[in-house]
Amino acid sequence: MTRETLVAGEALIDFIPDRHGALAAVESFSRQAGGAPANVAVGLARLGRTPWFCTTLATDAFGDHLASVLDREGIPDRFVSREPDAQTALAFVSHSRDADREFTFYRQGTADRRFDASGVPDDVLESVDVVVVGGVTLTVEPARSATFDLVERARAAGCRVLFDPNVRPELWEVDPAPTMRRMLSMTDVLKGSREDLGGDTLPTEPDELLDAGPDAVFLTEGDAGARLIAAEGSPWGRGEWHHGGYRVDDVADTTGAGDAFTAGVVAGLVDGTAPEELLGFANAVAAASTRFEGAMTALPDREAVERVRDGR
Template sequence: MTGPLVDVVCVGESMVTFLPSRPGPLADVPAFTRAIGGAESNVACTLAAAGHRARWVSRVGTDGFGDHLLDTVAAYGVDTGAVRRDPHRPTGVYFRTDADRATDAHEVVYYRAGSAASAMSPATVPYATVAGARILHLTGITAALSADCRALLHELTAPRPGRPLVSFDVNHRPALWRDGTAPEVLRELADRADLVLVGTDEAERLWGTADPAALRALLPGPAALVVKDGARTALVLERTAARPGPPGVAGTEDTGGTPGPEGSEGAAGPSGATGPDTLTVVPAPRVEVVSAVGAGDAFAAGFLSGTLRGLDARARLRHGHLMAAAALTAPGDLAAPPRRARADRLAALGADAWGRLHLGPGWTSAGTEADEEVRTR
């Protein structure tokens, strides 16, 4: 199935997630609320809600949880026509606390072993399901599900004529890697992609460094490397000759900008000298966090949205921060993104106004623009 041209195809498992009714360890939570969660479907839903054409490719069981997943993802406007139902394997589920993944208080319990999605493989997910996309978005979570899933990612990231721009979010989940192969497997897959996103915390766990130049030396293959430093900053190192753009979006020369806390400048390449990469660093706005879960997926969606629109590096990073802020200020894995016109206006703020931006719960709702303007003065 090639289908009509879509902006982004996201391949990976989504599960029914049970959100706690109150903070605290799982043993003390008396009740849970049903939602959905999955890095790739989160990105697809956020992009669709932001006005892009998104397709989600996966496998789910023929159970009620599979019905719920398909109905919920489709309700965001995502094309789910390539999702297959597996009568022999269940849909995955998981339970989690509401603490940040980066803290010791975070707990997550997966019931996904032998799930329908773990049976994804080159045989069950034909390449035709992603052909015709401008961007193919993958994550390291899929590689951890099974040997067949790992083989699928190797197939999808293999060089071939007409391959979509491959976006790879490292998304290291230590609980899913029991064999010690995560550092090498994720490094290899990331180096086969065109665009890579990685957090400083997971880079440190995987490869022993969060230094952008060291990570670039470790991952010389991608045209763009995005390094996210939590609530502080995000940066992108990218080839200066031609900024990566998916088919249909022209690559543009990045001539740099004003050096300083935010902007583009010549960056030290792997050799330590000013070289083939341009560095752009953008601080994150201040955010009143409700739940940290899903922020990384939202950032990826914002950055990919900017990539699809051919925006410059600063704007792409700012749209990533804004999408992440929408997720951070709402419960659950998914949140309504800001309207495009509003996000564009915020992304275009001067450095001083951007630095004063303060976003709280409900900031993406209509009617909050005036309050937001006061906060940026």
């Protein structure tokens, strides 16, 4: 069996609040499967581009729930390993009145810290077009070394590496800057917002980001849509493209919008989509995901994406 994409990284549990406001004021939460790479993997499956997914799950009840969700979404478990001496990472989400969100993580002794990609053989990587990694597994060892090993082998196999950084200071046990600069030097496609890039941790200007390693940078700009800035070595040659996004009047939750956008970008890369169409599609995937609460639960299928593009 061959697949065009391998997504690698954490799966965790999001606790979604029953009301807007500060975390201290929330009395009830709903349990939802989450983690940016897991969301991207499921997002691709719902768009008809089911990837390989490499992750490490605990064997606790939450880990069993994550395994069940991934199975229900059609994600193959070939590279899903289980860690018996770990717990599942938890993220408590708080929402502001405008549906923006913040996260509080509980991540000591958790399976994502022990992420292991050694089970992905080189012959599988040789059959994959795009490898997608995030920033959370770079925050601690041994997950950091496992992530870099996978990326190095992927590049040697001719894969394009898409990196979606997540520079949250509270997750890092070391200065993130050297690790992130190293990752950028091994990245072909970078996707992020200025917030994702971590302020002073990494360059935020497109030309500086391209100089650091990638040949293509997707910058999401909230309500203003997204931009693609590409260098000469990209699949589209040198250029810059912008799409203004789609207006959604019934926004329920923006938690998974960034991951939905990433799934749209990856699907477009695999399909060889032209820049303007790719940006429009990825923006529509993100917009469609904001109509429902949660991250993974809100990820749309292609029919829902087309409704957004048609103004419905």
